Amino acid sequence: MQEEPQAPGPAHAGPGRTRQSLVYRAGVLGSRPTVPTDFAELERRAQAEMSPRAWAYVAGAAGEGTTARANRVAFERHRIVPRMLPGRVSRDLSVELLGRRLPAPVLLAPVGAAGLVRRDSDTAIGAAAAELGLPYILSNQGCSPMEDVAAAMASGPRWFQLYWSTDEPLVDSLLARAEASGAEAVVVTLDTTMLGWRPQDLNLGSLPFSQGIGIAQYTSDPRFQEIVAERVAAKAAGNGGSDDVKVTLGALRSLLSISREHPGDLRTNLRSPVPRAAVETFLDIYSNPGLTWDRLATLRDRTSLPFLVKGVLHPDDAARAVEIGASGIVVSNHGGRQVDGAIASLDALPAVRSAVGPDLPVVLDSGVRTGSDVVKALALGADAVAIGRPYVYGLALAGRDGVRDVLANIVAELDLTMACPASARWPSSVRSCWRRHRDGPAGSDHRPAGAAPAVGDESDLLVELDGDPAVMAHLTGRATPAEEAIEVWLPQRTDPAHDALGLGYWSAYEGDEFVGWLCLTPTADGEAELGYRLRQRAWGRGLASEGAARLVQHGFETVRLQRIWAETMAVNARSRAVLERIGLRHARTRCASGPTPCPAPSSARWS
Ligand SMILES: Cc1cc2nc3c(=O)[nH]c(=O)nc-3n(C[C@H](O)[C@H](O)[C@H](O)COP(=O)(O)O)c2cc1C
Incomplete structure (x- = not known):
């Protein structure tokens, strides 16, 4: 009989193996987990437990549900490239957020009206969060006064989520209570100044608040x-x-x-x-559709707590939030519950991270279901994620224990997933670890350059690349001066609109060494131009063909482009060979007059 690999001692087990052992040991005695360990089954079983009204409110989404689906598609589109034999027995999943060290980069998103699912929902959720040491963001639309939840959580970390009321003294009162009851931060939700169009609730004529469910923060104020x-x-x-x-x-x-x-x-x-x-x-x-950035800025003088803004998807809004003193951003589309047809939260993340720089805390929510999702969110620039519906389903199945088990399962899978990307700490090492791969567009170094703070780090390398006359010989025919590279060319690499389409620039690394970049630039609907530029020492080794082929595959299969085209100078035999090798068909040669001494370019196109 073949022996199983030796299990490490309990001290090294980590949350992944510990949880597996718990489940398998109980299995030996004939019992199965009350809370399913995969999301599909969790959701199915939770639905069976919940009333139609509760199900509509929790699972429902805005409009036709396209935003909610896009959230999942975005996670599925990004793939992890696991690394082997890191030689480490345990991993440190902890992160520091707003001055507190958390055991894992996972928070409980604010969920209002959870009392639809179970009575005493919020104290149960709070107690489960405290047991795991993960922060619970108490909803302004909670079902127990925040003071009661605080009591149930003892010293467990908690934040308070605020909906900005039309009554300013009420805003002050809620802020003061949050501070007094031990909240460590305030999260102001910006995306729900009006409730979205939610057909599941509308078709039942059901709004929990009109039944008095989810207004406990108000009636206790x-x-x-x-x-x-x-x-x-x-x-x-x-x-x-x-x-x-x-x-x-x-x-x-x-x-x-x-x-x-x-x-x-x-x-x-x-x-x-x-x-x-x-x-x-x-x-x-309860909410103020006339809320402005200027009004929001008054928060700085109204609470001593740090505040984050939730519901940010556009980089300009993120930058604006920083300007008015926000201590962090929650990139979120409210789990697809507000605007149908909105960008997936994960797709919005890289541009937001670029806009706020590497240091500002960024939390991502909407669509996070598994530990593997957490890894992807962190690799794309988040410091932590927040989970919504999954823990509510745990609540429906087994109350406080159900909430705890759902979150513990996600952290366990996160731990096991981290064992493969070969990184012992994070988030920075996950990012750099992924940057080092050279073998796949999504989830590795071949991601849009705006996807991570690495862009800033690469400026010198890019200037050096464009400053090499041999590299530029078949492009402009001259070395690009550093100032021109910095002012004109580098900003073009980080266009959030391109990132949002899944296009843009990818950095190429061989081992730890930067070798150049590749890009897919949108030129029309469903169409993009392929480009690349490699350092001289990377020439002649098939790197351009390898990277370009992967990018073409990414463009057609993931982004679903209809046509990819490229243009190179007629005399650039190397590039013509690359384009032919990766399957582009020569379309035409055109003569162009220009200021450079170079011969006329030819263009090759492929649909
Ligand atoms: C039933 C339900 C109630 C919610 N209530 C609130 C709320 O009161 N305040 C808020 O900022 N977000 C609220 N959200 C949004 C969550 O905080 C979070 O953004 C979203 O659930 C994340 O997506 P996910 O459910 O796909 O994980 C709610 C979400 C759900 C599912």
């Missing part, structure tokens, strides 16, 4: 209570509009739900106008 009291008084004085409600079974159910969710005794609540007034007040003021 002194400023909010004041506004509600004013509303009730105005109504009593006859100034608050008509109170006519048709008595139907649905209306009675809603009244019961609202009264049950409201703080205090159910019987008293059923007779009181306050719970209903609280729901109406919430719907009126």
